[in-house]
Amino acid sequence: MPSTTVKAPQESAASLSHGLKQRHLSMIALGGVIGAGLFVGSGAGIAAAGPSIVLAYTLSGLLVMLVMRMLGEMSAAHPSSGSFSAHAERAIGPWAGFTAGWSFWVLLCTAVGLEGIGAAKIVTGWLPGTPEWAWVALFMLVFCGTNLTAVKNFGEFEFWFAALKVGAIVLFLVLGVLAVAGLLPGTDSPGTANLTGRGGFFPGGGEGLVVGLLASVFAYGGLETVTIAAAESEDPVRGVASAVRTAMWRIGLFYVGSMAVIVTLVPWDAKAVVEKGPYVAALDELGIPGAGPLMNVIVLIALLSAMNANVYGASRIAYSLVDRGLGPRVLGRVSGGAPRVAVLASSAFGFACVVLGYWRPDDVFSWLLNMIGAVVLVVWILVAVSHLRLRRSRSFPLLTWVALAGMTAILVLMAREPGTRVQLYATGGMTLALAVAGYARQKALPVATV
Structure with missing residues (x-):
């Protein structure tokens, strides 16, 4: 255990309700795996890496499994709404918990704004002439309201959202496998033409694989919510x-499996992969009528689910930080079993991000997006370091060191790529600022008495 003379207040979640059932946790874990990043964002990775996107998702998926294994072990031993932030505080010190918690809070709140914008664009496509900002405001109000009530309401929303997403991805995989095998009526098996032709399995070479790897890493963000909800x-x-075990094996099925189906069915350089999204492109290739509108509905559900989960996660992280003496006390007020002030603050930040995107899309908002670009990696590194320090007296945790080596390699790759270098530096600046602020607050905390 770390040697520190600072005593941080221990979190007591007694004032939070315990309304989440096992079925809620299982579906929250699944819902975190299946998001808009998978349905839409994977198109850019396919365009850069070609068929090798399957390898990219496999490598990053193995890394995520290691992180979730560590996080699940620590969360089972010490359940906390602060999750990795609380573990970092116990293992490293209050400054680390402060840094991990508030950087992730900024990430989640910004993501809420992004998801609101994405969902509004889909709806305005169906209802042209309606103002985009009005739909964003409506979504924000709905999910802010959901999270202001008992936690079981959040759990029910996520249960049904996740059930719809799981059903959609399973149906896609079944249709895709049948088509690849040549068993789907009206279609012929594409064989390996799309995997070995058009430049081969690595059409973009090592550089293309790197871009695909980086894209896949950040598509896995959101899995941490289940340990917060625990x-x-x-x-x-x-x-x-x-729930963690469930999420881990679903990674291989949903992410890697669907990428393999898509690049087998559709030429990786087809314009539709980026313009329409890889799943729509694959369904169009199969000649399934109404594929585009159907996938738009699924993507909308994924975005709304992510908004709901991120408002929840942000509010609980903020509550935990305050309860441990690492944030403004006003955010720690609980009524009706929910940290309602933290919910309002998290929702307000998300809406402010939307306003920034509308007023200053070319500078302020893009800077904010860059700032959160590598936060997931910062959190994962702190998870691994916390796991190492909390297990120092046990057997040598080889897999934890392997995970740390993988994260270090990704940071190096980010520094080499112009498109991700800016994100790395911006996130690094925010992390350093939070670490300094966290250390200053740590010095101000009461000294432990033994």
């Missing part, structure tokens, strides 16, 4: 362990 479940220890 603190409000009926059985936190059993619940988080089961």
